[in-house]
Amino acid sequence: MRFRDYIALGWDQLRRRKVVTLLCVMGIAIGSASIVVALAFGESISHYSTKQMSYYLKTDEITIMNQNGGSADGSNGELNEFGLTKQKLNMIKELPHVKSAASFADVGSMPFIVDDTKTGMVSIVATELSTLPDFGHEFQQGVPIDQDNVIVLSYTATVGLRDWQTSLTDGGRRQQSQLEQDIIQGREKAPIVPYPLYRKQIRLQKTINLPDGTVKTLEFPVRVVAIGKREEGMSDRGVFFSQKQAYISPGLAQQIRDAEAAVTGKNQRTGNAENQFDTVQVKIDNAANVEKTDKLIQSLKLRTSNNLSRQESMSKEFAIVRIIFGGAGLFILFVASISIVVAMTMSTHQRRRQIGIMKVLGANLKQIRNMFVVESALLGVMGGLAGILFAYWVIWGINVILVQTNPAGSAEAEIMFISLWILPLGMFFAIMTGVMSGIFPAIKASRTDALTAIKRE
Template sequence: MRFRDYMRLGWDQLKRRVVVTALCIMGIAIGSASIVVALAFGESINHYSRMQMSFYLKSDEITVRSGHGGDESDSGDPNAAKPYVLTKAKIDLIRGFPHVKALGTYQTLNNFQFLVDNKRGYINSLYATELETLPDFGFELHQGGPSDQDNTIILSYGATMGLFDQQLQRSRQLQNGSGLDGAQAAKRLEDQMYIAYPMYQKQIVLTPQIYKPNLGTEESGTPFPLRVVGILKKPEGVPDDVVMNQKTAFVSPALGQKLLDAMEQKNGKSSTGSAANRSTSSGTYNEVKIKVDDSSHVKELEQWIKKLKLSVETNLYREERMQSELVIIRLIFGGVGVFILFVASISIIVAMTMSTYQRRRQIGIMKVLGANLRQIRNMFMVESALLGLLGGMTGILLSYWVIWGINIAVMKLAPARPGAQQEILFISPWILPVGLFFAIMTGVLSGIYPAVKASRTDALTAIKRD
């Protein structure tokens, strides 16, 4: 018998037993759909977590700061050597370590206000660093790029959103006084807050906001006129309300030194910077960020840096912890799907065993006509495989409906924020063959016992009884 003959015989038998076939297919479909949905859940969560980690926490980066003082700091001599301090010599040494893709010094300054075209904006965190290293650390520029001039600044996309315009605010107040609906006014204000203002190549006036702890007030420092030479690209898949709150900016180390000096002078040299975090030979920095060529070398490089008595911080353990949690989620969903397939396999065994009993006369006639044991077994195995194939294809269709329904329900209960990724769950192409494979294997394995039992049927006895 050829394979086409086996397929034709198996298909004819499935059509004759419509109810039993439909029940078996439904059982396999539910099991395979559970596996597909489980893998889709894991893949979607993994994709989302990696996207969030690549935006917030980069596993291939190392942050280095001055170490904690030990016995050397207890000598009482302020001029004594302090090997735990982050110095230019140590930075140059780290720069030559293997697997170091890029290195940048960073000084973090907080709380700035700027004016541009009579609009006021804010910068929560300003970083003084080598601007040419920004692309190496994953900062993609939407407009412009680094400049050799010191009086320049690069803004994040969020820093260009939500600018406050006094004239526009007054017009809104007039509209509200004229009877404009409050909900409509609030919605219009919210929509305008998400619009990025064109600031590329414009001059802004940057003013530090210095907090006076003894007075409990905040004062404005010396204003600095700067030119915006670059705007970072808007992060993909991140909601606009999250992007709007990420108001950061980057300036050169020389400009960072001027800003820090002006802030210390205004604040009476209080606690804005410390001598342990500043280098007299290379400018101002309180930490160094290192881009590693591959995250697998982070631990090795971390051990080398620690030998310099410096403090090292990485995000590798966070990624490992998240991956372990995702594995648990996948195992739970996958276990549910395997259990359902196991239950479905029992139904196939029962159905095929009943079919063997009902088809004893057919089997006996086939043996009398010369069919051997292998052909009888193959006939039942192909029939079981057809059940698995039909159940798997139905399960794939069912899984798409389930994922679509979950996405619709989530979007209805929690409407998507502007700029956020609309598709929450998705099915990767590689998941479909896996679900189909499990379904077919369930059918094949479930058909082994009925096939063996059918092949052992005595031909003469079966013909006499029927």
């Protein structure tokens, strides 16, 4: 018989036994859907976690620490070959796979005044402002530009501003402290209405205690050119109490140092402002190129760090998760195969007369076995197709639940997906389950004695 004849015979038998066929197909469908969903779970969790690791752990970034505590100049005034310099930074920017590189220097916390009525406090970092978007900073207003008279604020820096005159009095400070305690204890809601600072001029203040006991306040007027986005999922309380971050140019940071040195008479940081920074962040085009680029940077006599080791550790853990999910799916498929063996064995018993007649008419053992195996394979194909459709429905339902329960928005909630490579694998296991489940009934059918079967009927 030709293969087409086997398929025709098998399909005819499946149509005759609709109930048994439906039950077998449902068993394989559930098993193959379990395989597909399990592999999709592992793949989706791995993909989503890798994406989150890349965002939070910055696995595609390299941090370079200054070995002189933040200055590229040695204590004796001579350039230290192990320190961070503008020349080395320019060399790093020219390395292969480097997307961006920027220096960062901590300027400290400074209060500011806006509109002569409101005051706030920000922690200031000096960096090349135009590089902030390269390192994951997003802005809801404005765009950072490299100028010395501008400032970039985080969203949290626009929240929690106080009345300037009231904050100078003891009563005002007590009132602010009491408000913070009420928010911590849950008696009050955190006020999170942002103050409109975009494109406004604010005055940074630097208070210096002089040796003679007097106090001098320096002011540095700057214009707000960009305000960062609020982090998704951050609570109102988190916004109110989180760090108020601000970014200025290295040139403005040097102006602040020079002004402070002129008042105190101390030379705090000598040298070119372009060489005075604490760390350098390097963005790599792909995490796979981090290790190679890290070695090139170390050849410049610089100390580096990255999160590759943590990523590798977590990747091994995700591989274990995939194995567990896949094993669970295989177990369910194995349970489903038992029902097929039982159904096909019962079918063999019911079809003894048919088998006996086929043998009398000249059918050999191989043809009898092939007929049952093809019939089982057809069950596997139908069960596999039904299982794939069922798996898509399950994944869709999970995503709907995530969308409804995730306050951050539907785009971030749809993390479950089925990769294309999973589909043929699911079909393969479904067909193999059908074929393997049909081998025993096929062997039993081929051993049926023709004359005995016909006489019993």
